């Protein structure tokens with residue numbers, strides 16, 4: 440068996456560089472991410488049962504082109520080749536998730552074949568010198584649990600803890616970094632209130648209960664894993680934003696920004712780092728179902744100390760209580776009606792800042808990442824002594840394969856370099872950041888957007904499953920090799 444790699448970057452000698460090239464600090468991890476349902480496929484193999492995403496994908500109009508994760512990138516069968524690609528890229532670390540529905544099909548006993556897949560994947564990564572960064576929950580709740588109420592049912596938090604321990608039984612000897620949840624905002628508000636994601640419910644109270652129970656599950660899992668092994672690096676990944684009022688002199692705009700910050704960022708940051716929900720948030724949403732979900736002792740469990748915070752950042756928000764004259768380009772993937780995911784911000788409007796947009800209609804705002812990291816460090820991770828990582832950041836563009844078979848995605852390369860540059864700005868300002876994961880290593884199943892949106896450093900031809908390293912992948916390979924940004928790029 441291979442030994443665990445220390446949580447440090449590989450420090451091969453950099454090539455000679457111009458004096459103004461910007462270097463990453465020693466030990467900074469450069470990696471990439473993906474998630475089980477988005478890449479694995481093999482949805483009905485080796486005992487795996489439905490997750491909420493299998494069920495949701497069958498709902499007419501829920502996912503573009505009625506796409507689903509049945510085959511996806513067929514990573515379940517091709518993981519060795521995919522790890523070889525990661526090695527070629529030079530990744531220090533790979534962030535992946537395990538599928539609860541593969542490991543405890545129908546929420547029942549452990550499925551050894553399911554567990555074995557992750558054991559083989561971890562061995563393959565370790566053999567390649569790549570640090571395995573494991574996320575336990577990237578949105579694929581077993582459908583059997585959903586039928587018992589899903590995350591609106593408090594019991595699901597305890598089942599999540601059991602599943603975390605199952606994974607630790609199997610991989611604890613080799614995996615040292617454990618993330619409980621990926622983006623609980625999406626798996627609660629976007630899924631139970633907005634209805635855009637599985638299970639597609641549209642109920643304000645359900646979203647708030649789900650959010651609280653996800654947090655409870657996080658805390659229970661951290662406690663249980665810590666009890667198993669004090670040396671584990673334990674954490675959670677949150678998607679966070681920078682919400683700014685369109686006009687800082689208008690009280691309505693300032694209140695809109697406060698609400699989005701509260702119902703997107705602070706609803707998770709405060710319970711985890713401060714052991715309470717903020718007063719203004721409780722005033723806005725407490726009566727809508729949050730207060731009823733909180734039981735004595737919950738906030739102590741939720742605020743169990745962690746070692747690592749993962750920040751996922753895609754774009755910032757410019758908000759107002761007034762409708763926009765030029766609304767943002769982003770729109771719902773299908774005709775299926777979805778509602779605002781925010782429990783108490785129905786009157787908030789999202790305005791364009793006039794910045795370039797990705798194929799998702801998301802504005803490209805790298806400096807927002809610098810600002811966000813600084814704020815999170817000052818208010819949360821710094822005082823708690825928690826290490827901060829950017830666990831997702833990336834862009835979808837309408838890639839084209841040229842006659843030479845290549846993908847010249849200069850837009851994605853620019854995006855990547857500009858965000859890495861923003862992280863170096865943050866570090867220079869005194870914000871400690873310890874790593875970056877590009878989303879995603881492969882093009883994959885982009886949830887309700889199906890296979891239409893491509894975020895990968897590696898193109899996947901879904902007909903043939905052929906993988907092609909894009910130009911952005913080559914650029915990242917060079918950054919990782921040199922441990923610095925190219926001096927010549929105009930990011």
Ligand code: FCB
Pocket residue numbers: 474477621622625678751831878885886894
């Ligand atoms: C994040 C998700 C990830 C992917 C990217 C584009 O919100 O965690 O699975 O969909 O967005």
